[in-house]
Structure formats: structure tokens, C-alpha cells
Amino acid sequence: MDRVSTFPHARKSRPGYNVDEVDAFLQKARQAYDGIDRVSLSSDDIRHTAFGMRKGGYATAEVDVALERLEDAFASRERDLAKRSVGERQWLETAREDARQIVARLDRPAKRRFRHTGILSLGYSIRQVDDFAERLKLYFHDGKPLNVNDVRAVVFQPQRGGYREAQVDLLLDSVTKVMLAVR
Known part of the structure; x- marks a missing residue:
């Protein structure tokens, strides 16, 4: 699988977010934002996203910050679309x-x-x-x-x-x- 984003990993003995789940979600988010293949994703979907935990997975704090930025970007776009629509x-x-x-x-x-x-x-x-x-x-x-x-x-x-x-x-x-x- 082509990696969309790389985050620091938790120590091998410590839990972090499942790398494959995070990367798959970020790939889906990129496609949704770019309008590829009619993938649908909203800021609400991003806010409610959860990942499984795996030892040595992605460091949670860094992924959480990236998700907040992603949610902000989607919310901004949704706001602009809603203003134009209604x-x-x-x-x-x-x-x-x-x-x-x-x-x-x-x-x-x-x-x-x-x-x-x-x-x-x-x-x-x-x-x-x-x-x-x-x-x-x-x-x-x-x-x-x-x-x-x-x-x-x-x-x-x-x-x-x-x-x-x-x-x-x-x-x-x-x-x-x-x-x-x-x-």
C-alpha cells in the first residue's frame, strides 16, 4: 500500500494507532477532499473517527493533531459550500x-x-x-x-x-x- 502520511511511532512496547487503519483513512480523506471516485467524508466523520491500537503503532498525539487540522479543512470547505448553496x-x-x-x-x-x-x-x-x-x-x-x-x-x-x-x-x-x- 502506498503510504499517504508518516507519523512518529510509539515505542515498540507502547500502544499507538494501527498504522494501516490510519494510512487507509488518510488515503480516503485525500480522495474525498480531491473529489476522486465520489468518496464522501465530512468534518463530522473525521471528528468521530477512531482507530484500533497496536504496539509500536503511530504516536496518538501526532495523529490526533493531524485529524484536527483535517477536520478544520473539511469544515471550512463545508462552510464555503453551504454559503454558496443557501x-x-x-x-x-x-x-x-x-x-x-x-x-x-x-x-x-x-x-x-x-x-x-x-x-x-x-x-x-x-x-x-x-x-x-x-x-x-x-x-x-x-x-x-x-x-x-x-x-x-x-x-x-x-x-x-x-x-x-x-x-x-x-x-x-x-x-x-x-x-x-x-x-
């Missing part, structure tokens, strides 16, 4: 509506922004998620600076009876999408 005014209204839905969730009372897991199940730390939700509220309400990478990199500790991960992750994906749309 017009800038409609495109902005769509982004505003998405932001309104996010803000409605963030404006819920602390400890009640998301559904909780059962008392015996792990979810995200309620306090940590609510603290980050406050940062997001300042971004959306007051324009307080927040970088899309802050949203991408946020990590919450597990907690029994915590917030349901899927709901929190979906909100963070929506925030990322809105932030990339209005860059």
Missing part, C-alpha cells in the same frame, strides 16, 4: 439556530443539564461538566474567548450516577460544529 444569510441563521439549541441546554440548572446514569453506573463528573458548561455559556452569551481545541480536548472524570456520556458528547460535538462553522 446563501450567507440562511447559513448564518442555521448556525444561530444550532447555537440557540446549545444555549438552551447550557441554561438549564446545574446538576440537571443532562440525564444521569444509574447509581451503579459510571457517567461523567457532574461538577466537571457543569464547570465546563459555565465556560461554554460565557462563550455563547458574552463572547468570552474559547478555542475549539479547548472543546475537543476537554476530559471529564468518571462518576457513579454522573451525567450520561452520550448526551454530553453530543453537545460537545454540536459546540465544535458551531465553532467551526463561524470561524
Whole structure:
């Protein structure tokens, strides 16, 4: 297989991303970006991409940074295409509506922004998620600076009876999408 990209490898005894999976995905991304063979890939697809782990595979941090740049490039292109397709005014209204839905969730009372897991199940730390939700509220309400990478990199500790991960992750994906749309 022709290698699309080379990243540093993790030490042989340490796990890294499966080299073949990463290279195959990057090949597909290149084809999609170049419009070859009608390969379809979106910034959302890139954001949700996961690779298997193998000892001595690609160093995860370097691949993750490359995926973020790739997601940014696809999001920029999607934004430009959407503006041309529906017009800038409609495109902005769509982004505003998405932001309104996010803000409605963030404006819920602390400890009640998301559904909780059962008392015996792990979810995200309620306090940590609510603290980050406050940062997001300042971004959306007051324009307080927040970088899309802050949203991408946020990590919450597990907690029994915590917030349901899927709901929190979906909100963070929506925030990322809105932030990339209005860059």
C-alpha cells in the first residue's frame, strides 16, 4: 500500500494507532477532499473517527493533531459550500439556530443539564461538566474567548450516577460544529 502520511511511532512496547487503519483513512480523506471516485467524508466523520491500537503503532498525539487540522479543512470547505448553496444569510441563521439549541441546554440548572446514569453506573463528573458548561455559556452569551481545541480536548472524570456520556458528547460535538462553522 502506498503510504499517504508518516507519523512518529510509539515505542515498540507502547500502544499507538494501527498504522494501516490510519494510512487507509488518510488515503480516503485525500480522495474525498480531491473529489476522486465520489468518496464522501465530512468534518463530522473525521471528528468521530477512531482507530484500533497496536504496539509500536503511530504516536496518538501526532495523529490526533493531524485529524484536527483535517477536520478544520473539511469544515471550512463545508462552510464555503453551504454559503454558496443557501446563501450567507440562511447559513448564518442555521448556525444561530444550532447555537440557540446549545444555549438552551447550557441554561438549564446545574446538576440537571443532562440525564444521569444509574447509581451503579459510571457517567461523567457532574461538577466537571457543569464547570465546563459555565465556560461554554460565557462563550455563547458574552463572547468570552474559547478555542475549539479547548472543546475537543476537554476530559471529564468518571462518576457513579454522573451525567450520561452520550448526551454530553453530543453537545460537545454540536459546540465544535458551531465553532467551526463561524470561524
